[in-house]
Amino acid sequence: MFHLKKGLTVLSALALTFTVLAGCGNKADNANASSSDASAPASSSSNPASSAPVEISFYFTGSQNVKDMWDTLVPKFEEQNKDVKVKLVYIPSGTGAQPTYDRILAAKKAGKGSGDIDLYEDSLSTVTKGGKDDLWDKLSLDSIPNIGNINSKTMDNVSHLAVPYRASAVVLAYNSEKVTTPPSTLDELYEWIRNNPEKFAYNDPSTGGSGNSFVSTSIYKDLPQDAIYSTDPAIQKDWDSGFATLKDLGKYVYGKGIYPKKNQGTLDLLANGEVDMIPAWSDMVLEQTAKGQLPATTKMKQITPGFNGGPTYLMVPKLSEKKEAVYQFLGYVMSPEAQGIIVEKMHGFPGIELANMPQEIQDSFKGVSEGFRSFNIGDLDKEITKRWQSEVAAQ
Amino acid sequence: MSKTMKMGMLGLILVIPSFLLLFVIVVIPIALSFVESLRNDAGGFDLSRYQFLFTDKAMRSNILFTLKVTIVSCVIVLIVSYALAVYMRFSSGRLVELIRKTYMIPIFIPGVIATYGLINLLGNHGWLSRFLLLIGITLPRIIFDQKGIIIANLWFNIPFTAMLLSSALAGIPNSVLESAKDVGAGRLRVFFQIVFPLSYKTFLVAATFVFMGVIGSFTAPFLVGPNAPQMLGVSMEQVFGVFQEREQAAAIAFFTFLLCSVLGYFYIRSMVKEETARL
Incomplete structure (x- = not known):
């Protein structure tokens, strides 16, 4: 009897341990499941009959003010565009910008598309580097009409591989x-x-x-x-x-x-x-x-x-499967309305030409937005x- | 199956989960970073990364600086905490009550916030220097200096250490102390022959905790430390994140692990001694 009791205790202890361990396992499974969920709409986006919104993952980095700005901008965009959802992935500055780039590159090399990254924000050096690795999609006026608001020389400088959205x-x-x-x-x-x-x-x-x-x-x-x-x-x-x-x-x-x-x-x-x-x-x-x-x-x-x-750029990985939705989002970001929010929130210079912005904004940047x-x-x-x-x- | 064998099996089965956990999150990463740290620029394996640790002037001063800050912090933390614990154990009154209720507060304040608080308090134009200026004293530089790191370490480590030590002291029965007094032992004698030996083991545990906590600390040294020399944690982050030399960072990490294992050795040795004494 005594042995039985002891055995039971041991059994239940073991069962508990395994439940906990199994719990960890489940969590990992869930994570996998959700990441495959994220890629699921990709295939459905080619199917015009589906009404579920397309979710694009947008990786960006920077200080807290950059995060605050996107947190304001994205809900405004989603309100106007019910068919696109933007998943913001914030990587605090100094911790992981390089790994994000490496992820895109590794996914391409492994033949895994764009590694679930549909839009990426970084500086000029990354645009150039990705240009050499042939990672970025060429952005044209046809797909995003609002690119016309940007100084065409700036676009030529980066061979149309990225849009400067703020500077x-x-x-x-x-x-x-x-x-x-x-x-x-x-x-x-x-x-x-x-x-x-x-x-x-x-x-x-x-x-x-x-x-x-x-x-x-x-x-x-x-x-x-x-x-x-x-x-x-x-x-x-x-x-x-x-x-x-x-x-x-x-x-x-x-x-x-x-x-x-x-x-x-x-x-x-x-x-x-x-x-x-x-x-x-x-x-x-x-x-x-x-x-x-x-x-x-x-x-x-x-x-x-x-x-x-200089500007901070937005780049679309060439292998992203949700380009249409990303273009839609980029079009919004480059509109004078969104640029106004960026200027107000971040006090950055607008990515589009100052002439397209209200006079008061043009005045506030006199002497500072040039010469760098x-x-x-x-x-x-x-x-x-x-x-x-x-x-x-x-x- | 004999009974002892059964019990032995049972023991093994009970140990396996924690062993696996230890294996996966401690042993494998250490082994991997050790292998990583042996890789040289050309892709081969040698000790060049470790050679760099001791030949590069800046790196050498980082190591010495880390050891210095760690040892000074440990000594001060242990002295203050032990004094606090002894005071809380053997005194009574409203002041002791107040200390008992409040000494844990630092544990509940997030590290970054506490560090910024220290910067505001002790900085060149901080509150303290403004008060001291009124009576004509200029505060020496504390922030952006090793003094700042040590003060931050005191703030982070004293509460927990004092808690550990006071629980050890609480375990000393009053009867032992009273009987010692009855046969005529003086206060100092009671302390050195009864109180300290009975709490020595916990003291060692506390020393180990403080040492490991300080030697691997990052937030405070990053925010209030000097630019050079750096604590190893800060240097590791810079080598890994900014210079992106993973192998070199792995070498620093493994070296830090070796430093910690020296203390771990003494700790385990004293534990084993005790176990064998008990058998």
Whole structure:
């Protein structure tokens, strides 16, 4: 009897364990099931008789403001287009943009279509890279009439493989109470930094684009103009003087060589008055000044030659099976209405030509939405941050 | 089947689920990253990634920095927590009640929020420096410095460690302490010959927890640490996510694992000793 009882206890313990384990298994199965669900409408989309909305998966990355913007934009689109649903997949910046690209590429190589990614957002370097790997669909005026709103030169630059839906640039943000005559060239900026020790800060270039832009602009300062479009590793030997300057500036920047993490890190320092000038993304400065997080005395200026800047692009993987629905969505995104929301939400420059936007929006971008340069140095960026870490940070 | 054999089988069956879990989520990943870390640039296998860890100046200072921060944090956390636990065990009064009720609060505050709180409190233009400025003291740099990481570690680790230790101290019967006092033992003697030996095992457990928690920490060192040298967790993330050198990141990870296993060895040894003593 005693043995029986003990046996029962053991049995029930085992049963419990297996139920739990099986539960885990089921969950995985469910996940599989739902991903195959997601691909199911793909086949039905070719069938015009089906009335179920087509769901497209849209992978995007960026800071919180980018997510907020899409969260506003997508419901508005779905309201007007009952036949398309957009599934937003947000990948916080710095965590997984590269794996998303690798996923699309791997899916193509494995013959698995586009890996359930129907629309992808990233910067110029990814457009170029995907162009070489033949990943992106060519977008034409016929399929998306609203492409006509975009500057045709911008479209030609990316060989119609992507649409620029918003843009922003790195600018100098400064406290106009403390700085009356902001520098207008890189040399003047260096001079200002040396004359005002610990009043300038740029963020760790591996953690955010604004610091990254300051570093790359400095490194490419004395190089030929076209060098910023070159992905040739041979150029690395010409970086020495730039790194020497950055190393020397270390003594004069905030905390004698403290580089805060993330784009927000330096903005926080500007907000609480610890520094008076920083390189920063124009959209972040505009947004935070509007919300009162930065003092109203904060002003922006682009230097010549300009910091990095440029559009963020939307790309359609060539092998996506739901292109019609994606085109419909892209058409909406490039409409003046949606662009207005983007400008209002993100304070980014519109992706379509300013002339297509209301006058007040055109005015608000005067002086900032021009003069920036679009660096396209590919993987060399990785080398820059690596070398910066060992030579400038760890000096 | 004999009875002992049956019991043995039963024991094995009961152990299998937890063993499998351990195998899948701990042993296999460690083995995989070890293999990964042996891969060199050319695709072959050698120890070049580990060689880099000790020959690269920046990497070497990262390792030394991590060890320094970890050891200093461990020592301070253990001293403060033990003192707190002893105080809570052997004192009474309203202050003790208040401490007992509140010392766990940090556990319930998310790490990122606590870290930003510390930045606001201890930063150059933070609250503390503004108060101190009124009486003419300039605060040394705490944020973006190792001091900041250590303070954050204290905040994260003291509550849990104090909880562990006070449960160990609660297990010491009053009768033992009273009888010791009755035969004339002084306070210090009671502490060193009775209280500490009886809670020593938990103390070791707590030390292991703090050490492993601190050496692998990321959030606080990332947000309040200096740009260089970095804690290994921050460096690992940078090598993996930004430089995208998976093999090198695997080598750092495996090295961190080795550091932890040194402590794990002492921990397991003391456990085994105890088990054999009991048999």
